[in-house]
Amino acid sequence: MSQATSLTKETTGFFSYTRSGGKEIEPPYEKPVTVPAAENKHPSAHAWADARFATDIMAEHALFFALLMPPEVAGPEREEAISFNKTFTDLYQQIDSAGPPEQSALKSFASNFTEAVKPFIDYKARLGEAQATGKLRSLVWPLFFEHTQHEAERWTRRLETLAGGESELDKDEVSTFWTNIMDEHCRFVAHLLDPEEFELIETAMKTSHVFRDLHNHGAIAGAAVAIVHEPTTVVGSLVENPETNAILSAAETLLDFTTKAARGIEAARIKSIIDPRLSDHVRRESLKFVDELKRAV
Numbered sequence: 001m002s003q004a005t006s007l008t009k010e011t012t013g014f015f016s017y018t019r020s021g022g023k024e025i026e027p028p029y030e031k032p033v034t035v036p037a038a039e040n041k042h043p044s045a046h047a048w049a050d051a052r053f054a055t056d057i058m059a060e061h062a063l064f065f066a067l068l069m070p071p072e073v074a075g076p077e078r079e080e081a082i083s084f085n086k087t088f089t090d091l092y093q094q095i096d097s098a099g100p101p102e103q104s105a106l107k108s109f110a111s112n113f114t115e116a117v118k119p120f121i122d123y124k125a126r127l128g129e130a131q132a133t134g135k136l137r138s139l140v141w142p143l144f145f146e147h148t149q150h151e152a153e154r155w156t157r158r159l160e161t162l163a164g165g166e167s168e169l170d171k172d173e174v175s176t177f178w179t180n181i182m183d184e185h186c187r188f189v190a191h192l193l194d195p196e197e198f199e200l201i202e203t204a205m206k207t208s209h210v211f212r213d214l215h216n217h218g219a220i221a222g223a224a225v226a227i228v229h230e231p232t233t234v235v236g237s238l239v240e241n242p243e244t245n246a247i248l249s250a251a252e253t254l255l256d257f258t259t260k261a262a263r264g265i266e267a268a269r270i271k272s273i274i275d276p277r278l279s280d281h282v283r284r285e286s287l288k289f290v291d292e293l294k295r296a297v
């Protein structure tokens, strides 16, 4: 990364998460996740890290759409997706090499990000509707359009908050947003696994149910409902500690599951039609959830 030379004093202090927890990354698919250090609450630092994370995520959404749009059935939509992939890849590189914005440039930095995301939100909404009504017959599920639209809208809200000088994360917002995202990731994984992967499909569906309960009922009641619905599920720590850390435990368990799944898919130990870039994408979003939960107040 090239930000080291351009950091101002108050924005210094970042670190990168890796799958292993060490310095090595697992080529060719692992992307580390860079976040402000725990004590770094400077809005510029958070705006830079979040915009950098989200532009890479948006570039990948566009790539996944293109992969799921055969030219025979979705030619123009695929071309648009390829063009969005280029827009966000370029913006990511620009943000990465420029480093965190000066305080005085924070508002324009954030609006530059949100203006770039707006047309992509429109695209996701428009194509989601077309796919749901049968006007478009791509291989992108309506829920995948909707899911990625919600992510784009959330990163837009986050950058707007940061532009106002507020870096604090709200526990309710973090939990509500990400429990829904995690529920949907589990269902995406379940439906992209080879139908022979009985056990993993079942684990993914049960885990989705747990996150749905946490989303619908909140941490304490949600944990209680989840234990009734899925007493044997992977999220065993819910049973031990439902009051204090139900959502964090569930998030950490899912991070572990998605990390193992990414490695298994890369090594072809797991049979699926999941592109390894998609499994690492889902893993990084689990990681971001865990990181945000630990910071949120």
Ligand SMILES: [Fe+2]
Pocket: 057, 061, 148, 151, 281, 285
């Ligand atoms: Fe995503």
Ligand SMILES: [Fe+2]
Pocket: 147, 151, 181, 185, 282, 285
């Ligand atoms: Fe996602």
